[in-house]
Amino acid sequence: METMQKEESTKLYPFQFTGKADEYFKIWISNIFLSIITLGIYSAWAKVRRNRYFYANTYLQDSPFEYLADPLKILKGRLIVFGLFCLYYIPSKFLSGVLPVLVISILALFAILMIIIIPWIVVKSIAFRARNSSYRNIRFRFKARYFEAMGVFVGLLLLSVLSLGLLYPYFVYRKNKFIINNSGYGQTPLVFFAPLKSFYQIYIKGVGLFLLAMILSAFLGIALSALPTAVLYLALIALFLGVQAYTRASVTNLVWSHISIGNNRFVSSLRTGDILGINITNSFAISFTLGLMTPWARIRLMRYRLQNLKLIAADNFDSFIAGEQEKISAVGEEISDFYDMANFFDVDFDIGI
Secondary structure, X not given: OHHHHHHHHOEEEEEEEOOOHHHHXXXXXXXXXXXXXXXXXXXXXXXXXXXXXXXXXXXXXXEEEEEOOOHHHHHHHHHHHHHHHHHHHHHHHHOOOOOHHHHHHHHHHHHXXXXXXXXXXXXXXXXXXXXXXXXXXXXXXXXXXXHHHHHHHHHHHHHHHHOOOOOHHHHHHHHHHHHHHOEEEOOEEEEEOOXXXXXXXXXXXXHHHHHHHHHHHHHHHHXXXXXXXXXXXXXXHHHHHHHHHHHHHHHHHHHHOOEEEOXXXXXXXXXXXXXXXXXXXXXXXXXXXXXXXXXXXXXXHHHHHHHOEEEEXXXXXXXXXXXXHHHHHHHOOOOOHHHHHHOOOOOOOOOOO
């Protein structure tokens, strides 16, 4: 009886995307032009314009999302990254023939510095993106510890390489768990509850399919030795794209379908065949138009992803939003100058694969 009542109270809210290729093309082409003539300075404003367009055309229950970032903060972050690059480039370019030992020492120190600073950039980037994303005037949030980021994005990534990929599914699992469990909407935290074994099942199946197809391709190549080499290469490329589409769709579905917020959760239903078809046709369209179809490809992919993403609300969704607004009003929001100065990075770290 309780189960029936729970099912009756559950409602399904699909996401919608209303972006159009011709509208986004105007934004895209002007962003490229202005970024070129300003030697890249405008790229910060270009990113904000692009994100605002995609956010404003993403709807949940007839309400759009908002992107609120200040382009100046993004520009500051990029200037810092450019400065770090100069610390690497200048010694290697001008001192390599004179003081090679000094150059090696500087580059070693630079590598150590990057290992130390990357987790900080990761945390600040995700926090910046979350803090500047809102829905119904309620901002998202992200707060994580530096050493946790160090363990995931440096330690586990390095172990994945040293283990020849055996720990890569665990890295993907921990990366998503790190991002989601440290995120929240208003005062309500997000919770990630996907099992680790499901990640290994997806990647083991993907590798198995790839190896099986490679063996079949080898036998087919021997049996049909008259086929041009180009045909066999195309078959291998199609095989790789198929496995990539399977892992991308499966991991994305697994992650999104195991995220809860309060008594609500998400469900994603991407299909391998659809992802493969979209990726192939998008690649051909972009290649044969020298990149001019890039806006169409991005709009098309975004529309498909959001069409297959839904929110399952166990409670009245409007009541949940109203509750978050009351919590925010009661707690208040303090945005200090230090916070603004510490969160001007905007590097994309998407959940999923």
